[in-house]
Amino acid sequence: MNQQKQTIVHVITNFAGVGGAEMMLARLIQQTQDQYAHVIIALMKTSDVYAETLVQCQSYYALGWNGLNTLGTIAKLRHLLKSIAPKTVQCWMYHANVLTSLSCIGLSSKPKIFWGIHHSLASPKEESLSTKIALVMSKVLAQQPSGVIYCAHSSLQQHQSFGLNNNNAQVIANGVFLDMFQPNPELHEPCVIGFAGRYHTAKGYPYLFATMAQLKDQPIIFKIAGSGASLNHPEVKALFEQYQLDESKVHLLDQISDMPAFYQSIDAFLMTSITEGFPNVLVEAMASGLPCISTDVGDAKYIVDELGSIVPPRDPEVLAKAILDYVKLSQTEKLQLKQATRARVEQNFSIASVSQQYMQMWSKNA
The missing domain is CATH 3.40.50.2000 (Glycogen Phosphorylase B;)
Structure with missing residues (x-):
């Protein structure tokens, strides 16, 4: 019965x-x-x-x-x-x-x-x-x-x-549903850093662009996803022009529907928010095997743990240094980080x- x-x-x-x-x-x-x-x-x-x-x-x-x-x-x-x-x-x-x-x-x-x-x-x-x-x-x-x-x-x-x-x-x-997000076993050459967040004060876009400007001479590609992340947005266009960024190295993708595919197309994830509660985006990125470089907001430190970099908000220089530190890791170290970030989400989130x-x-x- x-x-x-x-x-x-x-x-x-x-x-x-x-x-x-x-x-x-x-x-x-x-x-x-x-x-x-x-x-x-x-x-x-x-x-x-x-x-x-x-x-x-x-x-x-x-x-x-x-x-x-x-x-x-x-x-x-x-x-x-x-x-x-x-x-x-x-x-x-x-x-x-x-x-x-x-x-x-x-x-x-x-x-x-x-x-x-x-x-x-x-x-x-x-x-x-x-x-x-x-x-x-x-x-x-x-x-x-x-x-x-x-x-x-x-x-x-x-x-x-x-x-x-x-x-x-x-x-x-x-x-998160773990089967939705799968790590990409490959690393990209040159290194691809991803960001996902709508154009909003909380997401720290001015600091994102100032960070990318510090790294524009490095062999790094940035992929920026989120509603408003487009040269059609006047404030984004102004930031892009202010820092004289290159469209071949900074890809503005606007809002995208297939986030799992986006995570698979990058090597590490960047969050520049100035305020957050529980940033789901970090958990999704880590489920996709991505080490995260994040500002110290909300529960970011708890989520990322030792498997990425946590830096103060509103500090592009420190963000840029953390990105460079990741880029300089050996292939073996990067692949080990991929496995460890996925394992943390499996155990906790x-x-x-x-x-x-x-x-x-x-x-x-x-």
Whole structure:
């Protein structure tokens, strides 16, 4: 006789964009659908981007929250949780955390609620008004959930410093499907350094270009992927011209859809961000056998460990030196690094091991 699967309800602020929390939720459902029946409640909306995930769910709902209808949304959420009556609710992101906790106040049979925080809090003053309100509410309600899951150690420390305290706080990193990313057994000649990130202040594009300018006389090719990484973007074009870079050595690829192929086309990965939480891109790169040269932001140091270089943000000279140090390694040393970076991800960041940690959290506190 088939044992009925336990239902896990996931409440997420929005299940429409391609963000770290949304992608992690999709991967988690795909990995654990044999053990649990999953229900998704998106406060705002769902999207066809996640059609494959939604099909794998027992049911899903979109409540059309827009800020102005907050009380009505809480009432809808409360009604749904009463009718589904799950033992466990996993929340994803601030607003989902807060509205779920509010919707369960006074329920006769309360589910175990776990908050999920997938955000870096380096500068609370710079957050939007909506996020600031959610943060203040989070501080007030933080003792209510059975646990709080952070995707990054840096995020846990920042939120605890802010005053968001819960006795059962745990870090569970974002995971990747290992079979999606495979190391390329070959090394390129000349050496190819890759960067992936949309054109945004957080990604440190001015420092990226200043770093490439320091190395333009070296036998190195740079491949730059990400929305806006194109000479059609006026600010990128201005940086390109300011440093008199060469299109044969700096390949601006704009947004690309096949990231695994991109990682296979490079030898090492560069991240110049000035702020991050848990940079998924470093885990994907390392799963692809790429040593990483990264700024010391978010959980970069924890992810890269000893298998690359961690340098201070906003310092092109140090970034350039770290790249040169890698380029000068022998072929044998580079191939050994390839194997070691892949092994680190297999041990720490596979979706299988990450899912196991979520399931342990749910069952331990069930």
